[in-house]
Amino acid sequence: MGVSGCGKSSVAQLLAKALGWTLHEGDSYHAPESVRKMQAGIPLTDDDRSLWLQDLARILGRATPATGIVLTCSALKRKYRDRLRAALPDAAVGFVFLDLDYATALQRVQQRPGHFFSPDLVANQFATLERPDGEDGVVGVDATLPLAEIVRRVTDWRAPALA
Numbered sequence: 708m709g710v711s712g713c714g715k716s717s718v719a720q721l722l723a724k725a726l727g728w729t730l731h732e733g734d735s736y737h738a739p740e741s742v743r744k745m746q747a748g749i750p751l752t753d754d755d756r757s758l759w760l761q762d763l764a765r766i767l768g769r770a771t772p773a774t775g776i777v778l779t780c781s782a783l784k785r786k787y788r789d790r791l792r793a794a795l796p797d798a799a800v801g802f803v804f805l806d807l808d809y810a811t812a813l814q815r816v817q818q819r820p821g822h823f824f825s826p827d828l829v830a831n832q833f834a835t836l837e838r839p840d841g842e843d844g845v846v847g848v849d850a851t852l853p854l855a856e857i858v859r860r861v862t863d864w865r866a867p868a869l870a
């Protein structure tokens with residue numbers, strides 16, 4: 708989870724490989740109208756995100772102890788995270804919060820070629836973000852660390868649950 712450009716896709720690819728879990732890219736499940744809005748620099752609303760979160764919760768609900776799922780999702784608000792948490796029993800859903808500053812996020816989104824997300828929306832991502840500090844089942848990681856180090860911290864954090 709985290710704002711645009713924090714590294715969700717990059718980390719998720721490596722993490723899924725490290726854990727042997729299935730990867731789902733949350734951005735692929737946005738409605739075409741939502742993608743058009745983001746391309747045009749129009750922020751999504753709670754309504755725009757509602758069916759999307761429903762689909763993502765359904766995907767998470769397919770995880771089993773033997774077959775885990777790594778899902779990328781901005782999950783910017785507490786209520787969005789709670790919808791995803793409700794997908795599985797026994798606090799089985801964990802969140803990796805990729806914590807990034809505004810300047811670096813903007814730079815990354817501006818430099819990234821061929822992506823639908825308008826750089827104009829980065830400020831809105833930060834305004835919308837409800838940081839998950841203090842929430843259960845969350846690990847916060849400095850998103851400027853090298854990707855391999857981020858993945859190592861996450862696998863270390865999850866290790867007791869996976870044992």
Ligand SMILES: Nc1ncnc2c1ncn2[C@@H]1O[C@H](COP(=O)(O)OP(=O)(O)OP(=O)(O)O)[C@@H](O)[C@H]1O
Binds near residue numbers: 734
């Ligand atoms: N830890 C990192 N160190 C350096 N560069 C990174 C790191 N993580 C991601 N990047 C780079 O930042 C850019 C954004 O990364 P990525 O697409 O993974 O972010 P994202 O959170 O999935 O973004 P979005 O939600 O907008 O799709 C990419 O160019 C990626 O290579």
Ligand SMILES: O=C(O)[C@H](O)[C@@H](O)[C@H](O)[C@H](O)CO
Binds near residue numbers: 710783
């Ligand atoms: O909730 C949101 O506003 C969206 O999920 C965004 O975060 C983007 O889809 C994502 O970051 C792609 O750039």
